[in-house]
Amino acid sequence: MERPDDRRASVLRFATELVAWIATPWALASYSWLLAVGSLVVLIGLPTVFSTPGDKANVIVPVPGAVTILLVLLQLASAVVSAWWIWPVWAAVLVSLLAAATLITERPRWRWLLASG
Template sequence: MLERAATSPNLTDRGRIPALLRVLTELVGWITLPWGLFHYSVVWSILAVIVLIALPGVFATPGDKEQIPVPVHGTVTIAFMLLELGGALWGAILVLPVWAVVLVAVLAAITVVTELPRWRWLLTAPARPHSQREPKTTA
C-alpha cells in the first residue's frame, strides 16, 4: 500500500488550479452572501462573514496550509469548503441575475471536481501532525 503524503495536493504544483477555482468560489460567497443576507438582517450578514472567512482562517488541517492556528481533522476542512460552496450559491441566488447564478453553479461544480484529490487526502489527514501526537504506551 502507498504511504500517505505528508502535505496535501493543495501545497503542490498540482494544487494551483484547484486553489484558484476555490478562491474564486470563496470570493463569490464572501461578497454575495453577506450582501444578500444584509437585506434580511445585519446580524445574519455578520454571521456569514464569520462562518465563511474567520472560522476557516482559524481552523485548518495540518499539512493543508503552511500556518495552522488550530489544527482540526480533514473532515472539518471539507465541511468548511462545502459551506463556502453553499454560501457562494446561496449568495448568488440572493443578489445576482439568473445567468450569473448559472455561472456560479458551474464554477462550484468544477471546483468540487478539482478539489476531489485534496478531499481524499483530507479524509486521511490527522487533526494533529505526527510530531505532536502522544507517544504510544505499551502495557
C-alpha cells in the same frame, strides 16, 4: 500519503470563496446587518482559525481533514445559494458552474485530507 498539487484547484476554490464572501452578506443585509457581518465571521473566520495540519502553513487550531472539507462545502453552498437568491439567472448559473468545477478539482485534495486525519 503526499499532499497533491492543488494550485489549479486553489484558484477555483478561492474564486468560489470570494463569491461567497460577497454574495452572502449582500443577500443577508436586507434582513439584518448583524446577519451579514455574522456570515463574514463564519465564512472567513472559521477557515482562518480551523485548518488541517499540512494543508496550510499557519495552523491556529488543528482539525481533522473532514472539518476542512465541510468548511469548503459551506463556502460552496453559500456562494451558490446566495447567487441564486440575489443575482440574475445568468450570474447564478456561472457561480453554479464555478462551484461544480471546484467540487471536481478538489477531489484529490479531499482524498488526501481524509487520509491524513
